[in-house]
Amino acid sequence: MEKLYTICIFTENTLGLLNRISGIFTRRRINIESLSVSETERKGVSRFTIVIKSDERERVEKIVRQIRKIIEVLAVFGYEDHDLTYNELAFFKVDAEKSAGVKELLEGYKRAKVLFEDQRILIIEKAGTEEEIYAFFSRLKPFGILEFVRSGRIALPNNEKGLAQYLPEVDWEYYM
Amino acid sequence: MKNLSSDILTEKEEQPAMESATPISGSEAVIRSLIEEGVETIFGYPGGAIMPVYDALYHFQEKIHHILVRHEQGAAHAAQGYARITGKPGVCLVTSGPGATNLVTGITDAMMDSTPMVCITGQVFANLLGTDAFQEADVIGITAPITKWSYQITDADEIPEILSKAFYIACTGRPGPVLIDITKNAQTALMTREFAYAKCTKIVSYRPRMQPKADQVEAAARLINEARKPYLFVGHGVLISKAEEELKAFVDKTGIPAACTLLGLSAIPADHPLYVGMLGMHGNYSTNRLINEADLIIGLGMRFDDRVTGKVTDFAPHAKVIHIDIDPSEINKIIPADAPVVGDAKEALKALLPLVEQRRHDSWLAEFKELDKQEYEKVIKDDLYPEEGQIKMGEVIRRLSEKTSGKAAIVADVGQHQMEAARYYRFSQTDGYITSGGSGTMGFALPAAFGAKVGSPEREVVAIIGDGCFQMTLQELGTIWQSELPVKIIVLNNNYLGMVRQWQQLFFDRRYSFVELKNPDFITIAKGFGIDGMRICEREDLDSALDTLLESDKAFLLEILVEKELNVFPMVPAGASVSAIRLE
Numbered sequence: 001m002e003k004l005y006t007i008c009i010f011t012e013n014t015l016g017l018l019n020r021i022s023g024i025f026t027r028r029r030i031n032i033e034s035l036s037v038s039e040t041e042r043k044g045v046s047r048f049t050i051v052i053k054s055d056e057r058e059r060v061e062k063i064v065r066q067i068r069k070i071i072e073v074l075a076v077f078g079y080e081d082h083d084l085t086y087n088e089l090a091f092f093k094v095d096a097e098k099s100a101g102v103k104e105l106l107e108g109y110k111r112a113k114v115l116f117e118d119q120r121i122l123i124i125e126k127a128g129t130e131e132e133i134y135a136f137f138s139r140l141k142p143f144g145i146l147e148f149v150r151s152g153r154i155a156l157p158n159n160e161k162g163l164a165q166y167l168p169e170v171d172w173e174y175y176m
Numbered sequence: 177m178k179n180l181s182s183d184i185l186t187e188k189e190e191q192p193a194m195e196s197a198t199p200i201s202g203s204e205a206v207i208r209s210l211i212e213e214g215v216e217t218i219f220g221y222p223g224g225a226i227m228p229v230y231d232a233l234y235h236f237q238e239k240i241h242h243i244l245v246r247h248e249q250g251a252a253h254a255a256q257g258y259a260r261i262t263g264k265p266g267v268c269l270v271t272s273g274p275g276a277t278n279l280v281t282g283i284t285d286a287m288m289d290s291t292p293m294v295c296i297t298g299q300v301f302a303n304l305l306g307t308d309a310f311q312e313a314d315v316i317g318i319t320a321p322i323t324k325w326s327y328q329i330t331d332a333d334e335i336p337e338i339l340s341k342a343f344y345i346a347c348t349g350r351p352g353p354v355l356i357d358i359t360k361n362a363q364t365a366l367m368t369r370e371f372a373y374a375k376c377t378k379i380v381s382y383r384p385r386m387q388p389k390a391d392q393v394e395a396a397a398r399l400i401n402e403a404r405k406p407y408l409f410v411g412h413g414v415l416i417s418k419a420e421e422e423l424k425a426f427v428d429k430t431g432i433p434a435a436c437t438l439l440g441l442s443a444i445p446a447d448h449p450l451y452v453g454m455l456g457m458h459g460n461y462s463t464n465r466l467i468n469e470a471d472l473i474i475g476l477g478m479r480f481d482d483r484v485t486g487k488v489t490d491f492a493p494h495a496k497v498i499h500i501d502i503d504p505s506e507i508n509k510i511i512p513a514d515a516p517v518v519g520d521a522k523e524a525l526k527a528l529l530p531l532v533e534q535r536r537h538d539s540w541l542a543e544f545k546e547l548d549k550q551e552y553e554k555v556i557k558d559d560l561y562p563e564e565g566q567i568k569m570g571e572v573i574r575r576l577s578e579k580t581s582g583k584a585a586i587v588a589d590v591g592q593h594q595m596e597a598a599r600y601y602r603f604s605q606t607d608g609y610i611t612s613g614g615s616g617t618m619g620f621a622l623p624a625a626f627g628a629k630v631g632s633p634e635r636e637v638v639a640i641i642g643d644g645c646f647q648m649t650l651q652e653l654g655t656i657w658q659s660e661l662p663v664k665i666i667v668l669n670n671n672y673l674g675m676v677r678q679w680q681q682l683f684f685d686r687r688y689s690f691v692e693l694k695n696p697d698f699i700t701i702a703k704g705f706g707i708d709g710m711r712i713c714e715r716e717d718l719d720s721a722l723d724t725l726l727e728s729d730k731a732f733l734l735e736i737l738v739e740k741e742l743n744v745f746p747m748v749p750a751g752a753s754v755s756a757i758r759l760e
């Protein structure tokens with residue numbers, strides 16, 4: 001059965017790394033479902049969060065080992081959803097004229113709010129998992145969605161570890 | 177060997193004031209860095225975007241030897257040949273755009289065959305990057321999937337540090353090609369600090385494991401001690417880690433039959449009693465057939481390439497697998513390992529040796545010998561000792577092997593001649609077979625042969641090349657001539673792209689689709705390049721012709737017209753199980 005896997009990659013912050021990382025997926029014809037990159041709590045260390053679908057855990061493990069080979073990669077971990085706390089963020093644009101009832105709809109949701117509003121449009125933010133966002137999408141659809149954007153997943157594993165435990169071999173002073 | 181780095185140090189001591197007072201250019205920093213790394217030879221080709229470095233090189237000709245090739249692909253393969261025979265990194269220096277893209281085939285080849293190489297490419301001025309400037313190519317982008325590491329230098333100050341990283345990465349762990357692209361402004365600018373070179377010894381994010389974990393070694397040793405039909409696959413990793421002695425001690429103690437992969441050939445002498453032959457599609461009959469009889473397979477510094485495994489799902493069904501490799505991503509990539517051992521082949525063997533029990537596996541070994549007899553009768557006898565008809569590739573290799581006592585370095589190109597050379601040369605000295613394995617790059621041999629000769633001038637280097645392959649890089653005869661490299665070249669001419677023709681015969685009903693070659697007069701061509709040559713087609717001339725070739729103190733080309741429609745057997749048909757190997 002196809003499952004989602006989240007791959008967290010810790011890297012040195014260098015140019016061209018995204019190209020090398022994505023190349024490993026394209027070579028094996030694996031589609032990247034979502035991607036987000038940010039600097040971590042340590043200066044100079046970036047965190048890539050990549051979501052892929054696979055029906056074989058083994059395939060994901062092979063990918064993880066190949067990513068680890070990239071020189072600037074400090075560490076790589078693959079997770080299934082139950083190991084993680086994760087979320088995405090989505091923005092929706094709706095026509096103000098057709099938006100009667102939208103705000104009432106929002107009240108039923110904890111993590112949805114209006115970010116921008118004028119005579120012409122409303123921009124609504126919704127945070128949550130992919131399913132939650134799509135469920136919200138279908139509720140909003142009757143009002144007419146002018147534009148929709150969804151971010152890549154960000155995720156943290158549900159364990160007691162921090163960066164120093166993930167990367168025990170790394171000489172931390174180097175990044176201070 | 178002259179210690180170049182100490183020369184530089186003395187120079188510094190003598191003229192400390194001048195050193196700090198006159199900053200050096202990025203280009204000079206490149207050359208000085210190479211000297212600090214102990215680089216003695218560069219294979220290269222100049223052009224606009226690398227001219228400042230060539231200008232710096234002009235002033236250091238006494239310290240660093242440059243070989244001018246005729247095509248950048250030749251530089252890459254020559255660097256590979258040099259690296260394969262010396263274990264030291266091969267260095268290429270080329271210009272931007274087409275100069276750099278011409279390296280691509282060689283870089284790919286080096287990546288596939290784990291060859292340490294540092295390629296320095298010129299690049300347009302940093303302020304022109306991304307503007308389609310003259311001879312600009314996104315070389316970092318193009319080579320990302322085929323390099324172990326790459327970096328674009330845009331500032332002269334970065335040069336020493338980046339080059340030291342480049343050499344460290346190319347040579348440590350699983351070796352591979354590294355590409356450093358240097359923009360022209362970084363070459364011409366003066367460094368803002370004093371040139372100081374510190375060899376890289378550590379990179380935080382890159383820590384190859386040399387020493388295997390004790391529990392992995394113990395688990396492997398247990399399997400070895402329990403096995404009744406253990407079988408050792410010896411790969412290129414043994415040669416790279418220079419573990420020949422340890423390998424011999426290991427097989428002598430355990431009594432395990434050992435076969436070599438194409439790139440592992442010569443890691444164990446051909447006359448060793450436990451050496452059973454070559455693996456692979458055109459390997460030996462016994463070595464392939466008995467994979468599926470073994471109860472333990474030990475992959476040592478090899479990667480279970482599809483040419484070795486045949487159909488993976490039918491591979492070694494009764495065997496447990498120990499996989500020893502320095503690259504963790506090779507473990508479980510093709511064949512799941514019951515006992516993975518991540519580490520350097522030499523270190524792994526050293527760790528295993530005290531844990532394995534002294535054994536003999538005589539009846540198991542006898543099974544190999546029994547099948548060898550069938551192969552001898554059906555294939556080998558006629559390949560090596562034909563009595564009539566045209567000269568066969570096999571007999572050429574046999575006689576060459578006898579005349580050189582198995583001690584030459586054979587540099588083979590790609591095709592039937594490659595397989596015949598691998599099968600019939602009786603290697604008695606390590607690093608004896610240099611060929612393009614993973615990539616199968618036609619045109620590899622001629623430049624790789626002179627690269628090997630540069631690296632090991634005292635060794636007899638013999639290139640074995642097909643008539644098709646020869647025409648892919650024959651302009652490198654010019655390099656051999658100009659650099660006076662006494663390389664011995666044998667062209668085995670069957671007037672066909674023989675290996676492709678063989679497949680067409682066997683699997684495409686003899687539809688010979690575009691495999692016949694109208695060949696030029698190779699001897700005249702060689703003469704045009706100042707190289708003596710001779711063509712023979714009669715068996716009775718073979719002996720003396722080989723003598724002439726080997727006795728020549730200069731480069732020599734021997735063209736031998738061989739049987740046109742010879743087929744290489746045994747053969748595991750593509751996609752079939754190794755046990756389906758055919759003798760005819």
Ligand SMILES: Cc1ncc(C[n+]2csc(CCOP(=O)(O)OP(=O)(O)O)c2C)c(N)n1
Nearest residue numbers: 591592593618642643644645672673674675
């Ligand atoms: C660059 C490249 N192009 C094509 C091939 C496919 N190929 C493999 S062997 C071969 C024939 C080689 O012919 P020749 O050099 O005459 O050697 P022979 O097989 O006849 O010994 C070809 C075309 C290849 N390996 N490399």
